[in-house]
Amino acid sequence: MQRIPTVGFIYPDHAAEDEYPWAAAQLGVDLRVAHIYGTDLHAVPELLDLGSPEKLREGARLLASCTPRAVVWACTSGSFVYGPQGARDQVDRLARDCGVPASSTSFAFVDAVRAIGVRDVAVCASYPDEVAALFVDFLAAADIRVVSMSSAGIDTAAEVGTLTPEQVLALAVANDHPDAEALLVPDTAMHTIQLLPELESALGKPVLTANQVTVWQGLRLADLPAVSPPSGPGLGTLFSERPIHVGD
Numbered sequence: 027m028q029r030i031p032t033v034g035f036i037y038p039d040h041a042a043e044d045e046y047p048w049a050a051a052q053l054g055v056d057l058r059v060a061h062i063y064g065t066d067l068h069a070v071p072e073l074l075d076l077g078s079p080e081k082l083r084e085g086a087r088l089l090a091s092c093t094p095r096a097v098v099w100a101c102t103s104g105s106f107v108y109g110p111q112g113a114r115d116q117v118d119r120l121a122r123d124c125g126v127p128a129s130s131t132s133f134a135f136v137d138a139v140r141a142i143g144v145r146d147v148a149v150c151a152s153y154p155d156e157v158a159a160l161f162v163d164f165l166a167a168a169d170i171r172v173v174s175m176s177s178a179g180i181d182t183a184a185e186v187g188t189l190t191p192e193q194v195l196a197l198a199v200a201n202d203h204p205d206a207e208a209l210l211v212p213d214t215a216m217h218t219i220q221l222l223p224e225l226e227s228a229l230g231k232p233v234l235t236a237n238q239v240t241v242w243q244g245l246r247l248a249d250l251p252a253v254s255p256p257s258g259p260g261l262g263t264l265f266s267e268r269p270i271h272v273g274d
Contacts, residue, residue: 032056033244034094034124036085038076038101039066041187041215045237049219049261055250057241059100060088066182068153070107070160077104079119086123096247097124098134100240102212103157105130106164113164127247131214131236132161134243136168138234138264139208148206149175150198152186152213161212176201183215191221198225198233208232214240222262232263239264 037043037059050057062085064076075081082099089097099105099120105113113132121128129137139147147165149172151158158177165172178197180186189197194216202209208231211218218225218235225233242264245252254260 030054030056031248031250032058032092032094033248033250034089034092034097035059035100035240035244036082036089036097037061037214038104039063039183041183042217042237045217045219046241049237049241052255052259052261053241053245054255055245057244058089058092058094060085066184068103068157068181068183070157073103073107073157077101077108077116079116082116082120083123086120089124094124094126095249096127096129096244097121098128098240098244098247099130100214100237102131102135102161102214102236103153105132106161107157110164110167129243129247131212131240131243132164134239135210135212135234135236136165136170137246138239138242139165139170139210142208142232142234142263144207144232145169146171146173146206147208147210148173148201148203149210149212150201151176151211152178152180152216154179154181173205174201174203183213186213186215187217189216191217194218194221195224195228199228202229202231206231208234211235219261220259223259226262234262234264238262
């Protein structure tokens with residue numbers, strides 16, 4: 027029997043990691059999640075520790091037995107908190123430790139924005155203001171213009187993981203902006219991936235969410251197709267046959 031290619035994800039603590047097996051079942055791929063642990067707090071010192079070389083090296087070790095084709099650090103705040111160059115150094119080290127291509131959710135957002143052909147975005151963040159502002163800075167460094175940024179001020183990833191679909195949808199609708207070509211929801215602790223059709227329908231534009239772009243990036247790095255199957259709920263504009271801005 028031919029072995030299904032594997033993509034590995036290093037995921038912090040526990041919150042919305044169930045989105046990966048769900049996506050794997052939809053896409054017919056093997057998405058493996060390894061957990062690393064730190065203080066569950068959306069604050070800069072704790073996030074710097076969470077994304078440290080030592081923590082990510084442990085994640086790489088845990089994934090080694092499944093021989094992934096690519097590895098992604100599945101944490102937005104634990105990557106952008108390092109700034110653009112620090113985040114690049116972070117994934118370069120991860121690639122060396124794993125011996126395969128590597129990336130992070132922060133870079134996945136940048137690449138996904140470019141893939142759907144937009145530049146002006148709104149950010150609907152769960153983090154406190156101080157942390158959310160660093161994501162805006164990260165996007166700006168990649169020439170992505172944030173026309174509005176909202177922060178829910180939720181202190182821990184565990185709390186974010188308890189948000190209901192109704193609460194997530196309400197957050198997205200309340201924090202969109204008419205000048206934004208897409209809405210970005212940057213927390214891998216938030217359950218969003220199964221809501222993508224409903225989110226995009228409600229807003230009338232592409233929605234990029236953390237676990238969605240992380241899976242997409244991993245598939246790309248592994249040279250695997252990142253396209254929703256013809257049947258099933260789909261994974262948003264990003265996973266369409268030709269991801270483009272819906273206004274084009």
